[in-house]
Amino acid sequence: MSNPLVQYILLRSDLLKDLGWSIGALVAQACHASSAALHLFRDDENTKQYLNDLDNMHKVVLEIPDEESLKKIAKKLEENSISHKLWIEQPENVATCVALKPYPKDEVKKYVGKFKLYKTTMNA
Template sequence: MSSLVQYVLLRSDLLKELGWSIGALVAQACHASTAVLHLYREDENTMNYLNDLDNMHKVILEVPNKESLKKVAEKLKENSIDHKLWIEQPENIPTCLALKPYPKDEVKKYVGKFKLYKETLNLVQV
C-alpha cells in the first residue's frame, strides 16, 4: 500500500491581501484538518493514518483566493473525493480545504497544479 498523505489547501490572499496573521492561517489549516479527520474517522484510510501518528504526512498547498478554493471543492465533490471546506464563522469566509488521508496517486490530479504554501516573511531582528 502506498503511504497516505493529507492535503490541506489554504488561501494565500488571506495573508497577502487581507492581512490575516500567520497564527490565524495556521488555525484555519488546523480546523479543516481536524474536521475532516473527524468526519471520516471510520474510513479505512483515516484509521490507518491515525494509527501511525508519528508518521503522519501532510502537504499544505497554496490556493490564490476564495474562487479557486471553491472551484477545487466543487471538482472534489464531483469526483467523490472526501474533503472538508472550512468556512470561518461568524464571518462566513471559506478559508481552507482539507482532504481526508489518501494515497498520493489517488488525488494528485486534483491538487497537483498547486504549489507548496511558502510565504516569505520580513522578520525584524531584535
C-alpha cells in the same frame, strides 16, 4: 512506503498577502479543516490507518489563490467523490481552507498536483 497516505490541505494565500490575516490565523484555519476532515471521515479505513501511526503522519499544505478558486476545487472534489471538508470560518462566513481526508498520494495527485506548496516570506 511508495504511495504513502497523505492529508492534503489547500489554504488561501490571499488571506495573508491581501487581506492582512496573521500567520497564526492561517495556521488555525488549516488546523480546523484538518481536524474536521479527520473527524468526519474517522470511520474510513485510510483515516484509521493514518491515525494509527501518529508519528509518521504526512500532511501537505498547498497554496490556493483566493476564495473563488477554493470553492471551485471543493466542487471538483465533490463531483469526483473525493472526501474533503471545506472550512468556512465563522462568524465571517468566509471559506478559508479545504482539507482532504487521508488518501494514497497517487489517488488524488491529479486534483491537487497543480498547486504549489504554501510558502510565505518572513521579514526578520
